[in-house]
Amino acid sequence: MKQKKITHFTLKLLTVLILMLISFVVLRHNASWYQDTIGEVTSSKQVSSKVLQDQYGNKVTQHHQKVTVKILNTKDKDKTVSFINSYDDAQAITQPLRQHDQIFLARSEKAWGLKNFKRDSFWIPILILVMGFLIISMGKAGGFMVASLAINIMLFIGAIYLNMVTKEANIFWIFILFSILASTLTLIFVMGIKNRLTWTVLLTVATSTTAAMLIGLLVFKVTNGKGLHFELMSFITQLPQPMFLSMTLVGVLGAVMDEATDMIATLFSLERDHPEIGIKDLLVTGRHVGQEIFGALSNTLFLIFIAEQIPMAILYLRNGNNWGFTYTMNLSLGMVQTLISAIGIVLTVPAGIFWVWILHKWQQKKLEAKV
Known part of the structure; x- marks a missing residue:
């Protein structure tokens, strides 16, 4: 049996390597395309x-x-x-x-x-290698993950295309639609449409993302956008504020979905392993799990943002600009995005606990009704 598993793994790996080689050869000779x-x-x-x-x-x-x-x-x-x-x-x-x-x-x-x-003759074979290892190592779940990624890419391309062909379109509303479809389809593909975990995570993501974006918009409204230089965004060909909000929305969605999935999956696993656990203990556990996650996740977001801005910040500083001007020109908008994402991460904890509690009560009522 063990030998059969090794042979099966080798066959899958060989298939991936053959696909990489074929794609490399084809893409090295596809200039006519x-x-x-x-x-x-x-x-x-x-x-x-x-x-x-x-x-x-x-x-x-x-x-x-x-x-x-x-x-x-x-x-x-x-x-x-x-x-x-x-x-x-x-x-x-x-x-x-x-x-x-x-x-x-x-x-x-x-x-x-x-x-x-x-x-293309280099990055597509590498993409095949990554996707191949994902499917080999994770099996059916890996296949669904790759499929959801492909769907999200098509949705993103569709959102960009819709923005291009629609006159006077507000890109922020287009990306709201993109976010709803992307998060829903991703969770369904990865966790299953009939899984209670899927809908709990989705409700948590929708609640915390919406709340974080509304808080950000409220602050922008109250302060009248002072200190935010949207005109400094690179390569902007339309209104910069909706573009900035779209970028922020996608960033918040990714961070919130990551935390919500980890936290709620942990709670559901705990509930499955200990059916006798009370709702109070479940909520306390959810709070502890969320507290452990959002600190590390907030710092990760900040470090990703800083890593992205290092080259341009150094370029400004090396060319005689002071820290204040460098921050205004390069770091201010990204820092605001990071703060809004951090707000979403913090709100995910109470939002997740709330929906776990609601759905737990609903599940209990269903079981009582059956009895």
């Missing part, structure tokens, strides 16, 4: 390097390399072009090109140049 010009680097040679220094004493070495590229698609297929690629040691925006790299090309009036890297 794209309308943009794609080329493969056939050679690259370093031609010069120099050290640059700005007025604040920041130094960086800039390199220039001559690159030869063979075009793989469009009317210029099989044509060979050359251009100079410039990059620096920081590689924050520009990167060096190496032989066999596949790239998107841009053409000006006189010359070709690098537009972007073609990375």
